[in-house]
Amino acid sequence: MTRLLHTLAVLAAGVWLGGMILVAIAAQSTFSVLNAEEKLAQPNAIAGRVMAPTFSKFDKVQLSCAVVLLIGTGCVTVLARRKGGPMLRFLMVGVATGFLVYSVQFLSPQILAMQDDVAGANSDAEIRAAFDEFHESAVFVSKVNLALVSLTLIGLAWSGPLRDTIASNNTTAAPDRATSTPPASN
Numbered sequence: 001m002t003r004l005l006h007t008l009a010v011l012a013a014g015v016w017l018g019g020m021i022l023v024a025i026a027a028q029s030t031f032s033v034l035n036a037e038e039k040l041a042q043p044n045a046i047a048g049r050v051m052a053p054t055f056s057k058f059d060k061v062q063l064s065c066a067v068v069l070l071i072g073t074g075c076v077t078v079l080a081r082r083k084g085g086p087m088l089r090f091l092m093v094g095v096a097t098g099f100l101v102y103s104v105q106f107l108s109p110q111i112l113a114m115q116d117d118v119a120g121a122n123s124d125a126e127i128r129a130a131f132d133e134f135h136e137s138a139v140f141v142s143k144v145n146l147a148l149v150s151l152t153l154i155g156l157a158w159s160g161p162l163r164d165t166i167a168s169n170n171t172t173a174a175p176d177r178a179t180s181t182p183p184a185s186n
Helices: 002-036 043-079 084-119 125-159
Strands: none
Touching: 002 043, 002 125, 043 084, 043 125, 084 125
16 A cells, blocks of 8 residues: 555656646746747737646646645655654645645736736836736745655655555565575576
8 A cells, every 4th residue: 555655656746846847848938939039019928828828737737746745645654664754755745735725826816817917018017016026936936846846756766665664564575585496497
């Protein structure tokens, strides 16, 4: 059971981390390409409209990964004999999930609501400054989560699946190689 939980946690962390990297590359490419076009009046506004659905869909992927990762690392923490590493990974996942929920519930809706105001011909400096502040906060949260999920994935990979749990009796020991008979030679 712990091997399955560990595998699901590694998979969730890998998808979450890979998705964050992919979305960051896509956003940077989209903004760079549209800003290079000389004929576009507001390339950042257009790029924001292009990327908004991607961010929205990826939020659902991130939330799914966070739930699986919380359950997986939480159960492994409960089952582990040595609690230090599993507890640290569980705490990192908890903090990353908290930042994610804050971003999905507060920052993203604010950014989406302000996009039309910032893109409008009459956008003033105050609206632009407020938008930039929310955007900078969202980028900061993404960077923190990138670090936390990276460290979690490294910790999961380093530790491997738990072999010693409170409930195991270690009844499936590997055969002793010294006593096993070698294969017959021809």
